Each structure stands twice: as C-alpha cells, then as structure tokens.
Amino acid sequence: MKIVVFLLLAVCAAAETLSPCMGIEDVSPKRFISYQSKNYPVVVGVTERLSHHLVSQVFKIFVEEALGYPDVKIVNLSRSATSEELAYQFFDGVIDPAQNNYKPVVDLEAWVPLGDSTLNSFYSSRVLEVGATGPPVRFGWFAPTALLQRELNRTLIVYDLFKDPLQTSIFSIPDEVLKSLNISYYIFEPEWCVGTSCATLIASYKNATDFVKDDIQYMHFYVRVVWVEDNFTDVVSRLLAIYGNPNKKSRLPKIPLIISHTLDLLALGQKDYSSVVFPVCEYYGSQETEAETWSCHYEGQRMVKLVWEELKNTSPTLHHAISKIEFTPNYYQELVDIYLKQKSPTKSQRLYDAACEWINKHKNETLLWRQPDNIELILVGIFPLTRPVFSPGGIFVAADMAVKDVNSDVDKVLGNYKLKMVFHNGKCQADVVMRTFIDAVVTQNHYANLVGILGPACSETVEPLAGVATHFDVVVISYSAEGSSFDPNKYPYFFRTIGENRQYQYVYQELFREYNWKRVATLSEEGTKYTEYVSLTQDLLGKDGVTFIVNRKFSQSSLEEPGKMREYLEEFRNKGARIIIADINEAAAKVLMCEAWHLNMTAKDGYVWFLPSWLMPFWLDDTAENLVYNVSSHSGNRLCESKLMQEAIDCHLSFSHVFFAADNETIPTKRGNKHMTVKQWQSEYESKLKLGAHKKSDYAGYAYDAVWVYAKALNALMKENQTHISSLHSPEVAEKFANYIRNTNFSGVSGRIEFRDDPSRNSTPVNIYQWHSFSVVDANGTKHGSRVQVGIYDPKGPPGKKLLLNGKLKWLKNEVPWDGTVPTTCYVDWIAKPLNTACETAWVIVNVVGIGLILLVVTVAVLIIKHRYDQKVQLTQKYMKSLGIDLLSVTAANNLDKWEIAKDRVVINRTLGQGAFGTVYGGEAYFDENGWMAVAVKTLKVGSTTEEKLDFLSEAEVMKRFDHKNIVQLLAVCTKSEPVYTIMEFMLYGDLKTFLLARRHLVNEGQHDDSDEISSKKLTNMALDIARALSYLAELKYVHRDVACRNCLVNASRVIKLGDFGMTRPMCDNDYYRFNRKGMLPVRWMAPESLMLGVFTPASDVWSFGVVLYEIITFGNFPFQGMSNNQVLEYVKVGNTLSIPAGVKANLETLIKSCWHTDAHKRPAAAEIVEFLADNARIISPCLDVPLSSVPPMEDTTFGIPFSEGKTRKFSMTLRQRTSNSPSNDIRPLWADFSEPLLLNNRPTGSDFITEDITMDHDTNFPL
Secondary structure: HHHHHHHHHHHHHHHHHOOOOOOOOOOOOOOOOEEOEEEEEEEEEEEEOOHHHHHHHHHHHHHHHHOOOOEEEEEEOOOOHHHHHHHOOOOOOOOOHHHHOOOOOOOEEEEEEOOHHHHHHOOOOOOEEEEOOOOOOOOOEEEEHHHHOOOOOOOOEEEHHHHHHHHHHOOOOHHHHHHHHHOOEEEEOHHHHHHOOEEEEEEEEEHHHHHHHHHHHHHHHOOEEEEHHHHHHHHHHHEEEEEEHOOOOOOOOOEEEEEEEEEEEHHHOOOOEEEOOOOOOOHHHHHHHHHHHHOOOOOOOOOOEEEEHHHHHHHHHHHHHHHOOOOOHHHHHHHHHHHHOHHHHHHHHHHHHHHHHHHHHHHHHHHOOOOOOEEEEEEEEEOOOOHHHHHHHHHHHHHHHHHHHHOOOOOOOOOEEEEEEEEEOOOOOOHHHHHHHHHHHHHOOOHHHHHEOOOOHHHHHHHHHHHHHHHOOOOOEEEEOOOOOOOOOOOOOOOEEEHHHHHHHHHHHHHHHOOOOOEEEEEEEOOOHHHHHHHHHHHHHHHOOOOEEEEEEEEEHHHHHOOOOHHHHHHHHHHHOOOOEOOHHHHHHHHHHHHHHHHHOOOOOOOEEEEOOOOOOHHOOOOHOOOOOOOOOOOOOOOOOOHHHHHOOOEEEEEEOOOOOOOOOOEEEEOEEEEEEHHHHHHHHHHHHHHHHHOOOHHHHHHHHHHHHHHHHEEEEEEOHHHHHHHHHOOOHHHHOOOHHOEEEEEEOOEEEEOOOEEOOOOOOOOEEEEEEHHHHHHHHEEEEEEEEEEOOOOOOOOOOEEEEEEOOOOOOOOOOHHHOOOOOOOOOHHHHHHHHOHHHHHHHHHHHHHHHHHHHHHHHHHHHHHHHHHHHHHHHHHEEEEEEEOOOOOOOOOOHHEOOOOOHHEEEEEEEOOOOEEEEEEEEEEOOOEEEEEEEEEOOOOOHHHHHHHHHHHHHHHHOOOOOOOOOOOEEEEOOOOOEEEEEEOOEEHHHHHHHHHHHHOOOOOOOOOOOOOOOHHHHHHHHHHHHHHHHHHHHHOOOOOOHHHHHEEEOEEEEEEOOOOOEEOOOOOOOEOOEEEEHHHHOOOOOHHHHOOOHHHHHHHHHHHHHHHHOOOOOOOOOOOOHHHHHHHHHOOOOOOOOOOHHHHHHHHHHHHHOOOOOHOHOOOOHHHHHHHHHOOOOOOOOOOOOOOOOOOOOOOOEOOOOOOOEEEEEEEOOOOOOOOOOEEEEEEEEEEOOOOOOOOOOOOEEEEEEEEEOOOOOOOO
C-alpha cells in the first residue's frame, strides 16, 4: 500500500514538474548571479496583468534553458503608486531563503508615464532601465463600439456623461444579473449612487485599479465599480453575450462598461472597443486647486525593463539577454491567443504551456537574445624584446602557440570564450612595465575582459607590478622572474611558472658537502631582487660550518670607476678565497672575468667560479659593444677579446631550473584526440621559430605553461559559475580565480605545474652546468665553448641522493680545487687519534671533560661548604633554643617585633658606661601609654658579627619573658638599623655595690633610724628584694649565674632590681643548666659544683646570694680579699668559704652558712630566704671589721689542677695565667669544651671573672 501511495505521489509531482521546452543542448556549466561571494537565483517580479505573467514565463524558460541559469523564480510585486516605490522592492544584495523573501532583479513590464524618465525617477535607487519591452499602454474606460452605435447611435463618449445620472442608466448592470454570474466580486458605490441607477464599471484586480475610486469621488461620477478579479475575461464575455445579441428582447438594453488597460483587451473575444475621453492630465493640473488628487493613469505609459543596478557586473550574460528582449503587438496578441486556448487545470501550467508554445514558434528570434559566442578574453603579455639574454622572440612564439592551442582545444577548455594575447615590450624596466599595465587597465579599455598579465620577465620589475595589480584584482603570472620572494598574504594574485632561485641555496649546500668546501666569497649587485638568495645561502651554509670570508655588493655606478672590480678580486685573493659566487649582470661579468684572467684567478689557477646561467654565450664575441675597456687604472686600458674571455670563464659552474620535462611526458595540448608529448611540442616549436627567424628561449616552456595555467583556472571558475568570467576583477571572484590557480596541478612543457599555496612553482629540479671552452668546432674550424650539464639536483629525491653528478664535471688541475683552508696544528692529537675523530671534535671532547671536572670539583666544594654550614646552623639553632629562640620557626623568627619602636622616639643625652658590646647611654624614650620617660639604652657597636648580635639580642630575648618588680624591665628594642638598641627602665642610683661603697662612711656616724639609707631595715629590704627576684627566676626555671651586687640596680625609690641577664639561661628538664662552651665566669661568686662541673641550678644562685649578703654586710667589700682568682678556685673546691665578719647576728650567720653549704641540695630555696628575711625585717646590719678592699688582686702565677680518676664524672681543667700586660689581672680564661660549641655574649673583663678550659665527657652525669 505504501508503495502505491508513493508512486501516486511521484506521478502527481511529475505531472506538475515543468519539463524542458526548447529542446536545445543543455548549457553546462550552469550560471548564477554571483554577488559578494554568494550565488543568487534569478528573481523576476510580476504584477496581476496577464501579459506580465506571459512575458515573464517566456523569459524564465529562455533563461533556464538557453542561458543555463538553473534557478529562476517569479514573485509578485505589490502595486506601487510611484516608480520610486517600485524600485525599493528590488534586490538589495540580501536574501533570506528561510523566510522566502526573494526580491526581484528584473521586471520586464514596468509602467512608466510617457513624460517620466526612469533615469530620473530611479536616480537614487538601485534600479536601472534597459529599454522598452513592447508598445506603450494605458488604462481606460472602455465600452463595445457596436453596442454604443446600436444603443446611443454614437461611438464617442466624454467623461462628462457620467456626471448626469439620467444618462448613466444605460451603463447600469442590475444586481440580479451580477448575482446570476455566480462569482465573487467587490463593489464600490459612492453615496450619491444609493437609490440611483449609476453606471456599472467592471474591473479586474482591485489592487491594480483601486485608484478609480479616487477618480469617481473627485469628479463626482455616477459610477459604481465591481471588481471580479480572475473572472474579468469571463464576466465581460458573458455580459456581452447577454446584452450584445440584438435578437434578445427579454432584457433592457445595457452597455457593459469596463476599466482595463490596452493589453487586457487582447484577451477579450471582441476586440473593437471605444474609450471614454478623459481630460489631459496637465489640463487638470492647471485648472484645479487639488490637481494632485486626479490620477494620470489614463495617460499613455511606457513598458520598460528594469534591472538591479549590479546585474551588468555580476551577470552580464543575463543583462545582455534582458536588453535584447522586445515584444511587438503581434507577439502579445499571439501569446494571449495561445494562452486562451490552453486547457490545463492550473493557471501556472497554462502560462507555462502558452509560453513554451510561443517560444518554440519563435525559437530563432529568441536565440538571438543570447550573447554572441567567442567572446574575447584579453591576456596582456609583457616580454623583454630589447634584452637578447632572454631570447624574447622564442618566448613570444611559445606564448602565441599556447593561446592558439587553448582556443582550438577540442575539449573547449574556455567554452564559448576565446583567448587573445596583447603583446607589449617591457624592456626589463619597472616604469615601462607599469605603463603597460596602466594602458591595459585604463587606456585600452581591456579591463572588463582582462584575464591577467603574462610576465614580466625581469625580477626587478615584478614587485611593483604585483603590488599594484593586487589593488585592481588582476592576476599576474611570470614565466622567468625567479629572483624575488613574495609573501602570498601581501601579493595574493602573483604567481610564476619558473621556480625561485632561492632553491639554489640547497644546490650549493649539496655541492659544498660533496667536495668538503668550507670557505667561500660572494659578489652580487646591490639592491637587486635576483641576488636576495645569496643571504639565504650564507645562512644555510653557515649551519654546515662554511665560512663566508667576503660578501661584497657593488652598485652599477662602481662599474664606471676604473679598477673597482680589480679591488674586489684582490681582496678575495688576499683573504685566501678560492671558491667565488658571482651573481652579477652582463656588464659586470665582462669586467670581472677579464680582470680575473689578468690576476691569474681562473679555473686553471685552481679557482672555482659560480656565474649566472643566462650570461653565456652572447657576450663572448668580439663586437665593439662586448669588448671590455678601462678595467684597470693601474696598467692603462686593457682589452679582453673573445679568446681571452673563453679562457677566463672556462670550467665555471652555473645553475638553472629544468627548462623542459622529459620527452615522453604529455602536455594538455591535443592533436586530434591525443595529448602531445614534450618532444612533439618542441619539434613544432622549433618549426615555428624557423618561420619567424627567432632564437630558441630557455623560458619558452614556462611561458607556454603559464597560458595553460590561466586556461585551466578559467575553466574551473566557469564550472563553478559561468558568470564569474564577466566579473573577474571583483574581489570575491578574483580570490576564487587565484585559489584555482593555487590548486593547479598538471604536466606541462616545463614539467609538473603545481603551486601548493605558494606563489612559486613547487620544488622544481635544478640543472648544474659547467662551461667547457673551446669544446666545439664550427664549420669554419673555429673553436667555441659550450654549456654542459654535469649534474642535477632533485628536491624530491631521498636524503643524501638529491644531488646526482654524471661524471662530466672536470677540473683543469685534475683535482678537486682547494677552498683556501690553511691546515692547523692539532694540540689534542692524543685525544683525536685514539678516538679516530677530527681535531675540532677532540677539542669539544676535551672542553666537555674539562668543564665537567671543574663542575665536579665546584659541586663537591659547594657540598662540603654547605655541609659545614648546615652543621653550624644546627648547632646555633640548638643554642638559640636554649635561649628560647627558635630560628626555624616562622612565628618566632622575629619575636622582638612587638617590642620594636622607631629610633626617632629615642633621645640619647649622656653616657652611662662602656660594655663589651658597646656603650650604655642614658636618655629618654616616648611610649604611647606613658609618654616620655627616662630610660637606659644599651647599644651594639656598628659592624658587630652575627654571633655578637645574637649574644646581644639573647639578653633582650630573656628579659622580655620577665615581669617582676625586682627585675629590671625591658621596655623596647631598635633592631631595624645599626646601631642596635635595647631600651630598659632607668635605675637612678646605679648598681648596689657602688651605692653601698658611696655610703660606707655613714656607718660610723652614730645611730640610724629606719628611714636612713643604711639602716638595718633598709639593708634587709635590699637583700629581700634580691631574694624575691631569685625566687621569681627559680619559679620560671631560670638560673641567673651572675648574682652579685654589681648586677643589682637601685631605682629612685631605693628598690633593688636584679639586672644583667647576659648569662641567664633556662634550665633543662633535670632542673639544671650545664655550661659547655667558651665564656668568662665570675669565679668568686660561683658555687663549687659550677666551678668543678659547669652545672648551674637555682641552688648555685643561692650560693651567689650568700656572697651578695656578704657584700651588703661589708658595704661592698671584695670577696676573697687578698686571693687571686686561681687561689679562690682552688680554695672553694676544697670546701672553704668566705669568712663571716664578727658581729653578724647569729640568725644571719646561719642563713649565710646555709647558702654556702657544699651540698647544693641542702641549701635553702630562694622562696625560703624570702620568707626568712620577711620575718626578720632588721636582721642585717653593717659590719666593717674586715679590711676595706674592693679592688681585684694582681695574679702572676699559672698552675694546673689535678683530678682523681675515681670520680663519677671525668673532669680536667687547665689554668692559664694571663700575662702581666693583661688589661685586667683578675680575669682568668675558663674554656669549657663540651659536645657542641654554642654562642654566648662575651663578658666584660674585670676582677670578678675567670676564663678556663673545662673538658667534660659526654657519658658523665652530675648528681644533684
């Protein structure tokens, strides 16, 4: 069932398909309207008029079948009041097929008033007039002449008649008659016709004659209008049948009145009508104040053909046909008559059938509408007719052969077009070539049919032409300009069938590799395009180690300077150049080679010359213009005759692209049905040369192939769209044309022609020639030279086999010429010979190995230094951790930042003292909370080492942790710039020792009450303040290690505060601190365990507190008076202590002795001492019975201290007495060498300290 339905649908569709009509040969390739790189259909605009439809249908059939436009559409035009409005319905370059909004490009029946010029009407529009379609036409009111004569006895009707209702009744068709017609119609009836017998005006299409309403109202006609649309012809015929028969008396006499145009009358059966006479349009325009309301449709109208203004450029074939179309009145009558006879059920089919029948009846006349065949396409050829080096006559003959072969091609490669060559002499001069182009484009008016430019020949003239041609969208194909390199983006329309000479660089590379040449000199003309490849050759050969020892460029003016070429050659010889590339013109070559002969720089002297291939042999004769004069300013005028020049150029080498393909290769040209071979073409070419007495040119094949490149690209372009030929110079078509050229690929006379998106022919083989002088003997016995092919370079060959030499290459010295390289002594033969390598390679190996060893040594050294540095950093890190500073912690990297203040907030006004790290100053500092306040500023001298800086800042790091009323407070630091400051609270009365010494004389001045500075209560409070500070440190697990009156400071309120925390250290988990590094220690205040074992605990600070009590009681007396530091050391080690002065209270004596207990565990804790002193507020009283001394004793002995072997901890100590010139004789070095060295701040020298060496084993423990 589905198959049956499908077949029925197919049959129905086939029945509606309009089949070919004219029966002529199908046009191929097809044509389109091409605009802005897009193809558009041919759209024909029509109105409701039958004649318009018929003419447009004829045109559609003709365009589709005779012209080859496959897509022709007929669309309806809306009725426009003016020609300008009609124009804006035309094509504007934009079509949206999805919305089916096709706009016409042609209207074959546009009505224009006789007095209106379409050129003026459409001046600002997109439409042009291309002639009349047929005879003039007009609208009118018509009535059958016979009925007028019968009923009114007259045939002339004047419009005034319709203003009288009594006279219009004869023209009134009753409503019942209209209804009896059984059709749909529209009626317009003015208000004054109601109840009155107004004339009935029969009209066809309402939108075509809608203007009649305005006319009736304006003239106050007693007329009503009935629009019957498509039934117009049928209605008029039936009314005539009703009222036109005189024998029928059943109805009242009536005269049908119609409004129509003259062409529609042709469709009516009765063709004799009388027209109502209306006033002339100009008359009403001058008589009436509102003349613009009266239409001029009843005046004569021209029927013209309107086309889109770009049609002539985008589709000249179609434009030509439209301009030729014209229908006579007889043609119109025939069309209408044929249409009325059609019986097809649909109007579209009747229109097609009528148009097809008519066009076949007038086929010969309609075929004349086509553009004539063999339209000429112009190809401008530019040849160097005045440059015999190119043999221009031979190029001319080859190009002419190509044009004739293209035009006579049996396959009609150009269809109905013919190629015509216009020859010009370019003279190898850029200005002449440009003038030729301008003449072709402008003066000679070839531009419309100009296909392109063939030529020019010389490289110097190509670039200007290629640049200008791009702006005119003209293609240029050169047949011999091999010297210029072109950017395809900048010159998209330039091509050449000869290869670029830049391919020569690869030939040089292969030859230099073959003969191991490493040195070369070049000479080329300055500013020429041909020699640009020399620079590329230098870059390429440089990669192979070839040295360009001299690269000279000369100007044409230098040829006029006597001896200039000789100077170049002498420079080459002096620099040892033996291989010379001279890419120069004829004039320079004559001078150069003549001088080379005189300087013994020819092939017989071992030199190798590379010269252009196109120089020989024409300049070797002895004619006057070829003799070389004035080539040397040193020896007078020289003359180089032909024989001498032959000797000079003998065995030089030259390159050229392969001129012709193999003899058996076929080319596009056919003779009969077979393609010609290259050999057959050359035979025919040589025959034509003889006829014209021309010389054979090496470039003939390139020129011949260039013409075929044009032909094949044009053929491809026409296959896409034939109309492209007529718009070759529009940017869109020109780009398509250039793309087809780029994609060209065929076998030509000169070989395979293909571009592969490159302006130049792709990878052509290069022949290598050598000139053999005196190798040919003519009929007269004279010896001449000849160019012999000695090899070929095939760029498509396998690697290593692209250069093929045929064995004909000869050297006059019977050996490969030397390139001038001087052998050098190899100092690394001891490496080169064992490795069997070149000296240069051996040097590379030596350098690599040497550099590798150096790098190895440097690497090892760096690793060792880094390892030592890392060890030092680790040790320093451990030490700083002991101070509470973690150097590796990001958060602790700058723990003093919050204590930092700006230096401009610190004012120093006096010096307080000098320390080991720098000076201590007094001054003031500004704080946000307290404002300006007195401070002590401890400085670090500028230029201190990193270790000194760490020691200096360690005290501040420790002090910032303490917050106690009896401990000197750290207030701020300044570490951002040198000198570094630590800022502490200011202690007005200085240290306690100085304070006591200054008041010692007050002790014996009688009784003292508690308010006195030296009362027992005050002295006890001093000791209590110090004990509280020690208790606070013990609670925080810190040992001060330097508790002495000198380190206890007195503030303005006489409160004692413990200071100088340079030796303060945190205790480990075992509640002790072990001293294990260099440092100076206060021997006279140290506990025995500290002196012997280097161990410090809060108990050792309690021992020192006992010494401090002694200092307070004695008002600053020096401990162990009369003993040296070494004696004190020995004295304490055996269990001795200071002698307690007589008169000390028993409780205080007990306290002091308990502080000096040998067993550290039995000493009281600092907290216990605080409690004791608090309970005994007046226990301390002065005792001056001992001799007064606070100056350290002189030391003049040095001795060692032996230790027994049986102790748990092995311990050794060496005491080295300082020399008598030491700045302080009470100081002894105490060096402690433990498991790792750490950094501590150096203590100032003085009587309180001793420096010793202490060595302790790692496996010993100190029992506490």
